[in-house]
Amino acid sequence: MGRxxxxxxxxxxxxxxxxxxxxxxxxxxARPLGCTFPLWLDPRQPFGDLFxxxxxTPRGFRYGSxxxxxxxxxxxxxNGVELRLGGRVVKNVTGFDFIRFLNAGGRRFGAPLRLVLRxxxxxxxxxxxxxxxxxxxxxEGWDALQxxxxxxxxxxxxxxxxxxxxxxxxxxxxxxxxxxAQAALLPLFQAEAEGWARGxxxxxxxxxxxxxxxxxxxxxxxxPLDDCIGLARDWVLTHGGGVxxxxxxxxxxxxxxxxxEAMLETALRELHARLGAQGGHVEHPSLVPDPDAPQARWQxxxxxxxxxxx
Amino acid sequence: xPLNPRFLERCRRLLGSGHVLDSPAALTAYDSxxxxxxHHRPEAVVLPGSCDELRQLLDxxxxxxxxxxxxxxxxxxxxxxxxxxxxLLIHLSRLKRIVxxxxxxLVAEVEPGVVHGALNKALEPHGLFFPPDPSSGFASTLGGNxxxxxxxxxxxxxGVTANYVLGLxxxxxxxxxxxxxxxxxxLGPALGADxxxxxxxxxxxxxxxxxxxxxLKPLPEAARTFLATYASLEDASAAIVDLVHHPLIPVAAxxxxxxxxxxxxxSPFRAGMDPASWALLAEINGPRSLVDACAPDLEASxxxxxxxxxxxxxxxxxxxxxxxxxxxxxxxxGQVSPDIMVQDAVIPRTRLAEVLADIxxxxxxxxxxxxxxxxxxxxxLHPNFMFDSRIPGQAxxxxxxxxxxxxxxxxxxxxxxxxxGIGSDKMEYLPLLFSPADLAAQAAVxxxxxxxSRLNPGKLLPQRRFRRxxxxxxxEGHGAL
Numbered sequence: 001m002g003r004x005x006x007x008x009x010x011x012x013x014x015x016x017x018x019x020x021x022x023x024x025x026x027x028x029x030a031r032p033l034g035c036t037f038p039l040w041l042d043p044r045q046p047f048g049d050l051f052x053x054x055x056x057t058p059r060g061f062r063y064g065s066x067x068x069x070x071x072x073x074x075x076x077x078x079n080g081v082e083l084r085l086g087g088r089v090v091k092n093v094t095g096f097d098f099i100r101f102l103n104a105g106g107r108r109f110g111a112p113l114r115l116v117l118r119x120x121x122x123x124x125x126x127x128x129x130x131x132x133x134x135x136x137x138x139x140e141g142w143d144a145l146q147x148x149x150x151x152x153x154x155x156x157x158x159x160x161x162x163x164x165x166x167x168x169x170x171x172x173x174x175x176x177x178x179x180x181a182q183a184a185l186l187p188l189f190q191a192e193a194e195g196w197a198r199g200x201x202x203x204x205x206x207x208x209x210x211x212x213x214x215x216x217x218x219x220x221x222x223x224p225l226d227d228c229i230g231l232a233r234d235w236v237l238t239h240g241g242g243v244x245x246x247x248x249x250x251x252x253x254x255x256x257x258x259x260x261e262a263m264l265e266t267a268l269r270e271l272h273a274r275l276g277a278q279g280g281h282v283e284h285p286s287l288v289p290d291p292d293a294p295q296a297r298w299q300x301x302x303x304x305x306x307x308x309x310x
Numbered sequence: 311x312p313l314n315p316r317f318l319e320r321c322r323r324l325l326g327s328g329h330v331l332d333s334p335a336a337l338t339a340y341d342s343x344x345x346x347x348x349h350h351r352p353e354a355v356v357l358p359g360s361c362d363e364l365r366q367l368l369d370x371x372x373x374x375x376x377x378x379x380x381x382x383x384x385x386x387x388x389x390x391x392x393x394x395x396x397x398l399l400i401h402l403s404r405l406k407r408i409v410x411x412x413x414x415x416l417v418a419e420v421e422p423g424v425v426h427g428a429l430n431k432a433l434e435p436h437g438l439f440f441p442p443d444p445s446s447g448f449a450s451t452l453g454g455n456x457x458x459x460x461x462x463x464x465x466x467x468x469g470v471t472a473n474y475v476l477g478l479x480x481x482x483x484x485x486x487x488x489x490x491x492x493x494x495x496x497l498g499p500a501l502g503a504d505x506x507x508x509x510x511x512x513x514x515x516x517x518x519x520x521x522x523x524x525x526l527k528p529l530p531e532a533a534r535t536f537l538a539t540y541a542s543l544e545d546a547s548a549a550i551v552d553l554v555h556h557p558l559i560p561v562a563a564x565x566x567x568x569x570x571x572x573x574x575x576x577s578p579f580r581a582g583m584d585p586a587s588w589a590l591l592a593e594i595n596g597p598r599s600l601v602d603a604c605a606p607d608l609e610a611s612x613x614x615x616x617x618x619x620x621x622x623x624x625x626x627x628x629x630x631x632x633x634x635x636x637x638x639x640x641x642x643x644g645q646v647s648p649d650i651m652v653q654d655a656v657i658p659r660t661r662l663a664e665v666l667a668d669i670x671x672x673x674x675x676x677x678x679x680x681x682x683x684x685x686x687x688x689x690x691l692h693p694n695f696m697f698d699s700r701i702p703g704q705a706x707x708x709x710x711x712x713x714x715x716x717x718x719x720x721x722x723x724x725x726x727x728x729x730x731g732i733g734s735d736k737m738e739y740l741p742l743l744f745s746p747a748d749l750a751a752q753a754a755v756x757x758x759x760x761x762x763s764r765l766n767p768g769k770l771l772p773q774r775r776f777r778r779x780x781x782x783x784x785x786e787g788h789g790a791l
Contacts, residue, residue: 011551012658012689034555055504064473067507083751084744089656091688091728093459093511094743095770096755097472100507108503121555150414154437156531156597159467160558181557182607188599222496226414250494276499279477279492279523283501293500294486298758305754309747 013119019048035119055104061248067103072116123180128207132174148200166245217253219284329357343384352393382454385446388733394768395776416526422453422519438526441468459511461729466687477523514766516759530595535629538617539587546588547663549615561593563687570683573642581635647696657724659689676707690728
């Protein structure tokens with residue numbers, strides 16, 4: 001079987017792009033054909049770099065991780081051998097799932113040459129809403145955001161929303177909700193969201209577009225879903241900077257904290273230990289994989305065996 | 311090598327004699343899984359009652375030179391949960407504890423033998439559900455679902471099992487017991503690569519699941535089911551492509567061919583479909599206001615492709631009746647044919663009409679009736695080839711049909727399996743899809759964890775062959791394909 005050739009199939013909703021291609025470039029080709037790559041990724045970065053460095057994004061609330069939206073890969077191993085992984089169809093259990101394994105794993109196992117992406121139909125319209133605590137709300141404002149997040153995540157609209165994110169800084173925090181559908185359906189969502197806001201004591205306003213996705217945060221944390229808002233509050237109030245949390249995926253992107261680097265790294269290590277006990281983690285250059293863990297042995301052994309692939 | 315009698319004696323002391331089976335009568339039940347052709351009898355079956363017992367068994371087995379195979383409910387359709395090279399079969403059905411349900415974090419922690427349907431029943435009072443829904447969900451275990459990366463009808467909207475695995479506690483063939491992720495769904499304290507992604511869908515080759523953490527979803531407030539019938543495959547295929555482009559993303563888009571519709575309509579589960587038609591079953595769900603607002607648009611979309619009849623319902627009993635008709639459609643071919651071969655392949659959705667036409671043409675040429683009912687929204691085909699292996703040449707004809715189907719599927723850009731796995735059934739087709747280097751990379755993963763092939767040999771990839779101590783059974787009416 002040969003390697004993938006670049007294509008865009010608007011009818012079947014998939015496209016093969018070169019690793020150097022960018023989301024902006026794909027979108028320019030796909031939108032006129034009525035489809036789009038649904039995840040928010042830094043539009044100017046190459047897909048190859050995004051695949052090896054980013055797992056969770058805004059809009060993952062509905063569409064999952066980057067790995068969930070990559071159907072196939074042409075992959076070059078460190079020894080130069082090229083592999084075909086996955087395919088171009090939306091369900092595939094033929095062989096081990098290299099794609100989710102390699103997503104956001106850096107380039108220790110090699111690098112992508114081409115990616116086959118799952119596209120989605122372009123929605124007619126989009127509504128972005130912000131739910132925020134009234135100024136001066138204090139700690140009660142965070143509690144109100146937590147209540148609202150639980151309503152969104154645990155309710156029926158969770159099946160249809162594109163994004164449910166938290167944006168927090170020392171100056172304030174808001175939930176960003178995004179819904180894409182036919183224009184006639186947007187008022188239904190607006191009425192529901194305004195109801196959530198009223199019930200939780202929050203203000204609701206419309207945003208022109210989705211906020212920046214912060215594709216290159218200072219650190220990332222993976223936490224249980226319901227801990228995200230509390231962790232964001234604690235981090236912002238203790239260390240300043242900002243937090244962009246994807247509340248459907250339990251991912252916090254920590255941005256521009258203030259304070260001595262050593263102190264911040266100590267705080268990260270403590271957070272990593274706390275989250276690690278629940279199967280979560282923190283990603284930051286100061287935190288390296290445990291060399292004594294079985295996983296380190298597996299990695300060395302798998303790399304050795306892949307090096308022998310001719 | 312035959313099983314060591316002293317090993318079995320230790321097993322009896324650990325588990326109780328009722329949970330160690332080695333009589334021919336008891337072993338017969340384990341000859342096959344849901345793929346009933348081709349029999350592989352284990353030399354013994356053990357049923358651990360706790361994860362501690364399972365770990366102890368695996369520790370002991372590591373000191374012996376016989377293969378071990380893991381089995382959940384044995385409902386798989388690729389010959390994955392059978393002792394293809396004899397040895398010990400470890401039946402995990404007693405490990406059926408739902409350890410916890412966490413509604414705020416939308417997580418369930420379960421043992422591998424929990425039945426899929428039992429989890430969803432336990433989740434209902436919490437207003438939650440586990441979205442993947444293999445047709446065997448009433449019996450199949452979550453350990454088996456994760457091992458095969460099971461799919462099902464709702465995959466169109468919700469994706470496959472891999473989308474919902476937050477963590478696994480695994481025991482590798484080398485004896486490592488490692489927690490990969492957990493309720494938070496991350497990498498855990500060790501960091502490094504996301505190994506749980508490799509273990510999910512690994513068909514029991516990389517290790518044994520001791521504990522599983524799964525992501526849950528809130529139950530939708532409302533759902534509406536649509537049944538549309540079409541006079542031709544082309545019209546039905548066009549309607550499916552329209553559904554794929556619907557921005558609300560339907561939960562499901564299932565197609566039954568006229569052969570299947572006729573069977574269903576002749577059964578007690580008839581749903582009032584025109585027996586000569588192609589039947590398309592679709593569903594939308596979500597908040598009631600959204601579902602109600604979208605229903606006219608979806609109905610118009612289905613009608614626009616020439617539906618000969620269309621009905622929609624939000625009534626739970628009526629919806630259940632329609633879905634029952636779809637589900638029994640998968641079982642009825644097995645009731646009217648001595649043997650059946652259910653294939654599984656995925657193609658680009660725009661090629662449905664072309665590939666199905668090919669299947670009917672090839673089946674007719676071989677004289678083997680075929681029934682198609684499948685997950686059309688995902689392009690996931692399930693042709694049911696009906697045959698009688700007692701008639702000389704029929705088993706061989708079905709094998710030829712399987713190979714030609716896979717050749718066709720690969721030629722249009724498809725893949726060999728969407729949800730059943732490769733198992734022992736499809737290993738021979740892998741070179742259609744993969745180069746020698748691609749296959750070597752797959753083998754590198756297997757050999758990293760399972761270098762002497764003692765865990766589940768004879769599945770997915772060519773591996774070491776164990777010498778079998780006894781001749782294998784030949785079940786009456788079932789020939790090896």
